Structure formats: structure tokens, C-alpha cells
Amino acid sequence: SSQEEAIKQKDVLATEVSSLRGELQQVRDERDRQLSQVQTLSYELEKVKESRKHSSTELDSLTLKANDMEEKCSFKDNQIKALEEQLATAEKKLQVSNISAYETRTEYKGQQKFVNELQRRLADAEYKLIEEERLRKKLHNTILELKGNIRVFCRVRPLLADESCSTEGKIFSYPTSMETSGRAIDLAQNGQKHSFTFDKVFTPEASQEEVFVEISQLVQSALDGYKVCIFAYGQTWSGKTYTMMGRPGHPEEKGLIPRSLEQIFQTKQSQQPQGWKYEIIADKVFLAKFTVSDLTVVDVHSAKEVAFLLNQPANSR
Numbered sequence: 001s002s003q004e005e006a007i008k009q010k011d012v013l014a015t016e017v018s019s020l021r022g023e024l025q026q027v028r029d030e031r032d033r034q035l036s037q038v039q040t041l042s043y044e045l046e047k048v049k050e051s052r053k054h055s056s057t058e059l060d061s062l063t064l065k066a067n068d069m070e071e072k073c074s075f076k077d078n079q080i081k082a083l084e085e086q087l088a089t090a091e092k093k094l095q096v097s098n099i100s101a102y103e104t105r106t107e108y109k110g111q112q113k114f115v116n117e118l119q120r121r122l123a124d125a126e127y128k129l130i131e132e133e134r135l136r137k138k139l140h141n142t143i144l145e146l147k148g149n150i151r152v153f154c155r156v157r158p159l160l161a162d163e164s165c166s167t168e169g170k171i172f173s174y175p176t177s178m179e180t181s182g183r184a185i186d187l188a189q190n191g192q193k194h195s196f197t198f199d200k201v202f203t204p205e206a207s208q209e210e211v212f213v214e215i216s217q218l219v220q221s222a223l224d225g226y227k228v229c230i231f232a233y234g235q236t237w238s239g240k241t242y243t244m245m246g247r248p249g250h251p252e253e254k255g256l257i258p259r260s261l262e263q264i265f266q267t268k269q270s271q272q273p274q275g276w277k278y279e280i281i282a283d284k285v286f287l288a289k290f291t292v293s294d295l296t297v298v299d300v301h302s303a304k305e306v307a308f309l310l311n312q313p314a315n316s317r
């Protein structure tokens with residue numbers, strides 16, 4: 001029985017051992033499972049640590065960026081403030097400009113009215129001027145016609161250095177009566193007096209300018225469209241060239257031709273704004289010893305040829 005007892009106890013113990021072995025196995029399995037869980041967790045922990053490290057670097061860089069942005073923002077804020085101030089000033093200026101633009105526009109309208117009025121008056125004045133110019137031409141020509149369509153002036157030149165003056169005072173005299181003053185000349189020859197009257201007599205003292213005053217009215221007539229002819233006539237050495245051309249190299253002694261040309265070209269210029277247009281044609285003819293040579297029809301090829309033609313009448317005398 002004690003043997004049975006022992007066998008029984010042994011069986012109980014064997015059962016107990018196997019149950020304990022089962023439990024041990026369970027504990028082992030649990031341990032392995034927990035071990036692998038620990039491994040997983042420590043791996044994850046490692047990952048979290050790494051990501052935290054990365055995040056902290058990123059955080060640093062972001063903080064830096066944020067600081068930079070803040071700085072920039074405050075700079076931009078200042079800029080915006082400055083721009084706002086500028087904008088306010090500009091708006092104020094714009095307001096002022098608008099007011100002054102309005103004033104200017106009003107003033108411009110006033111001026112425009114005034115200009116229109118002036119233009120109207122100018123057109124009126126121009127019309128009157130043209131009418132009056134027409135009347136002046138007519139009256140000028142009437143005066144010249146009344147003075148005589150053909151007028152003869154006499155000019156006595158002074159004695160030249162090599163000419164005797166012993167008898168000069170006795171030969172010429174100029175009557176001073178009311179009727180003939182400035183128009184008559186008396187010549188004494190062999191005790192006889194010969195009286196002549198002209199439209200005007202120029203004494204030896206008369207200047208080129210004085211002679212031109214008489215002639216300029218005829219030049220004006222020519223400019224007004226009337227036909228005019230002025231020529232000098234007289235014996236050799238009597239002063240025709242001097243009267244017509246003047247003394248070369250002495251501008252104050254220039255003759256009728258250069259003075260007339262000046263008047264013609266001055267009038268041409270001064271009348272241009274009033275709408276007058278002048279066409280001036282020059283034609284030069286030489287007459288010497290009954291031979292007429294017309295420069296405008298003779299073919300010339302050089303300045304020398306022209307000089308030759310100009311000298312021809314003088315050479316042929």
C-alpha cells in the first residue's frame with residue numbers, strides 16, 4: 001500500500017511536473033513574445049528619437065526662417081508705411097493739381113475766346129490793310145501821274161579836282177523864286193543867259209540819298225505793278241555812272257541801282273507776311289555805239305566771259 005501510495009504520489013507528481021512544464025512553456029512563450037515586443041518598441045523608439053532629432057534641426061531652420069521672415073515683414077511694414085505716406089502726399093498733390101488743372105482749363109477757355117476774338121480782328125485788319133494797300137497804290141500812282149508820267153531831273157555834278165573852277169560860279173545859277181525854286185537852272189554863256197526848268201534840279205551838293213528820295217517813289221510804283229523806266233542821260237563824264245551805280249568801295253555813295261534793289265528786296269520781304277509775292281527778273285542790256293548786246297540772250301560759260309561782256313561797252317568806246 002505504501003508502494004501504491006508512492007506510485008500514486010509519483011503519478012500526481014508526474015502530472016504536476018507536466019502541468020508545470022506546460023506552464024513553463026507558456027511563460028517562455030510569453031517571455032519571447034514580450035521580448036519581440038520590446039525589440040519592436042526599442043526599434044520604434046530609435047525611429048522616434050531619430051525623427052525627433054531631424055525635427056529639431058528642421059525646427060531650428062524653421063525658427064531661423066521665421067525670424068528672417070519676421071525681419072523682412074517688419075522691413076516691408078516700414079516700406080508700406082513710407083509708401084502710404086507718399087501716397088497720401090501724392091493724393092494731396094493730385095488734389096491740388098486737379099484744382100489748378102481746372103483753373104488752367106478755365107483760364108485756357110478764356111484765352112481761347114480772347115485768341116478767337118483777336119484772330120477775327122486780325123482777319124478784319126488784314127482785309128482792311130489789303131483794301132487800304134490797294135487804295136494807297138491807286139493814290140500813289142495818281143500822285144505820280146499828276147506829277148507827270150515823264151519826269152526829267154537835272155543833276156549838276158561838282159567840279160573834279162583837275163577841273164578849273166575859275167568860271168564855274170558864273171556859269172551856273174539856281175533861281176530861288178517861289179515858282180521855280182529847286183526846279184530851274186540858268187546857264188550863262190558869252191554874256192547870254194539860258195534858263196531851263198525841270199521837275200527837279202539837284203545842285204552839286206545834293207547827295208546820292210537826296211536823289212534817291214525822288215526815285216524811290218517810282219520804285220514803289222514799279223513794286224505796285226506799274227511800268228517804270230529810269231535812265232540817265234548826259235554827255236561823257238557828266239556823272240551818269242556815279243548817279244546810277246555810285247562810287248565803288250564807298251557804301252554811303254552808292255547809286256540809284258543798288259538803292260533801288262535794296263528797296264525792292266526789302267519790300268518783297270516786308271510784304272510777304274501780308275501775302276504779297278514778288279517775282280524779280282533782271283535783264284541787262286549794253287548799248288554802245290549803236291550796238292545793243294543783251295546779256296540774257298548771249299550764251300555765257302564762265303565768269304571770265306561775263307566779265308568780258310560787262311567790259312565790252314567800255315572797251316568799245
Ligand SMILES: Nc1ncnc2c1ncn2[C@@H]1O[C@H](COP(=O)(O)OP(=O)(O)OP(=O)(O)O)[C@@H](O)[C@H]1O
Pocket residue numbers: 156157158160204234235236237238239240241242243247
Ligand atoms: N555828284 C558827284 N559827286 C562827286 N563826284 C562825282 C559826281 N558825279 C560824278 N562824279 C565823278 O565824276 C567822274 C565822272 O562821272 P561818271 O563816270 O559817273 O560819268 P559818266 O557820265 O558815267 O561818264 P561816261 O559817259 O564817260 O561813262 C567820276 O570820277 C565820278 O566819280
